Amino acid sequence: MSNQFYVVSWWDVLMALVFVALTYGIMRYWKIGLEKTLLVGTVRTFLQLTLMGYLLSYIFKQESWYFMVGLLILMVLVASIEGYRRQKLPVPHYFLILVGSLGITVVLVLGTILKFILDVEPWYYPFVMIPIAGMIIGNGLNSMTLTANRFIGELKHREGEVEMLLSLGAPVRTAVHGSLVSAIRAALIPNINNLMTVGLVQLPGMMSGQILAGIDPLIAVRYQIIIMYMWITTAVLADVISLTFIYRQFFTAREQLRINILRRAEA
Amino acid sequence: METPPIFELKNVTREEAGREILKAASITIHAGEFVALLGPSGAGKTTILRLFNALDSPNSGEIRFRGERYDEGSVRDLRQKVGMVFQTPTILEGTVVQNLMVFQRWRKDFVLSDEDLYGKLEQVGLTGIGLDQDAKSLSGGEKQRLALARTLLNAPDVLLLDEPTSSLDPVMAHQILRRIKALQQEMGFTVIMVSHDHRLAVKYAERFIVLLRGEIAADGPLSVLKGDDSAAVQAFLNGGEE
Incomplete structure (x- = not known):
């Protein structure tokens, strides 16, 4: 099998929210009480890393x-x-x-x-x-x-x-x-x-x-x-x-x- | 020319954590003396020994060793000449010989034969132990003698003893002090011993300096002490251990 590089699209990222949804469901069912924190964390992960991505692409363009x-x-x-x-x-x-x-x-x-x-x-x-x-x-x-x-x-x-x-x-x-x-x-x-x-x-x-x-x-x-x-x-x-x-x-x-x-x- | 005193303290003050431990103390000690620093705990006795060994520096005042200023010259040479034995002996991990040969860690030319080492142990009355014995397994008295032997390997001109027998029973305490006295007479070094127990000290020292709350309350031979009319000094002497 040859090397294949899978480009992850924003759509793929959106699909990954299925993990968050699953976690959220389990938390609700078990009354773990961390649901709100989970949502905040999910948004923060998205924002922080996206920001970091833009920052890194800017940095990598510098010569x-x-x-x-x-x-x-x-x-x-x-x-x-x-x-x-x-x-x-x-x-x-x-x-x-x-x-x-x-x-x-x-x-x-x-x-x-x-x-x-x-x-x-x-x-x-x-x-x-x-x-x-x-x-x-x-x-x-x-x-x-x-x-x-x-x-x-x-x-x-x-x-x-x-x-x-x-x-x-x-x-x-x-x-x-x-x-x-x-x-x-x-x-x-x-x-x-x-x-x-x-x-x-x-x-x-x-x-x-x-x-x-x-x-x-x-x-x-x-x-x-x-x-x-x-x-x-x-x-x-x-x-x-x-x-x-x-x-x-x-x-x-x-x-x-x-x-x-x-x-x-x-x- | 007159030889300068071995130690001179002039108006020495030492503060620790904002408290004056020693207040403008002046003491002159001549070579070959056996001096006892007496006083209740917290009076500043150990502070004076630490100043003599240069483990601390005074906040003000002047210290001279053989006429030379204490804050000049090599501090390591000075410490070699002014040996200290602490209240609780610090015994290093390892054997008796490793404790005695600790000098090799910084003096590569420091070499002694087993015979020399046994001789040194015998000098302090430490017989019947092996050089390869685990030093931590020694008894309290044996540890103190080992620490003394280690300090003596530097061939110091002055021996500072900080309550060297406080953790020992009276028989053992007298044995060790008799040894030190004999060694002093044989080798001619100066001894400055801190003690809170003047009854023990009077048997060995020739001069007594009583410290009370950081100040020198009395200084002289036993006769001077007994005649001292300071109520505080008498209270300390009569009360013995405070």
């Missing part, structure tokens, strides 16, 4: 590199604001740390993919750059917030150990090593488990999408393999870069633990 770079910066900023709001951490300069770490991670990982692995021409070709940048930013942000939170927990838990090591003359980096490692391990384990089980239980969303769009599964698989490798590097880079900035915030220039900041984390 200047500075438009793409500006868009990348905007994506990093919006993600950082979201991450900062989602988790209020008592880390001085936390927002700047998120922006900086995410920015560096995007430049390194995206640059490697575009220039060395896929060799995209021009390098800012939006059909490749924007979706991959989105994945890097999303995964990087998730991993960073998880790690930061875990690190602060570890530091609180190991306060005595950290001060004991400092008191013996250890550098700050050595005194916090245990906390750093625990935090990074905790954030990486799900990513590594992903490497172990991908393709066994379910097809990754991106790969399914490519196959639906008529791409040869072998090509889709190659893409997915690259994404998986990129995924783990993104997590480890974002974690290491952000923690390098974060742990310093908890110490003074005289290598003293800033206990007052750590205490604020108890709330």
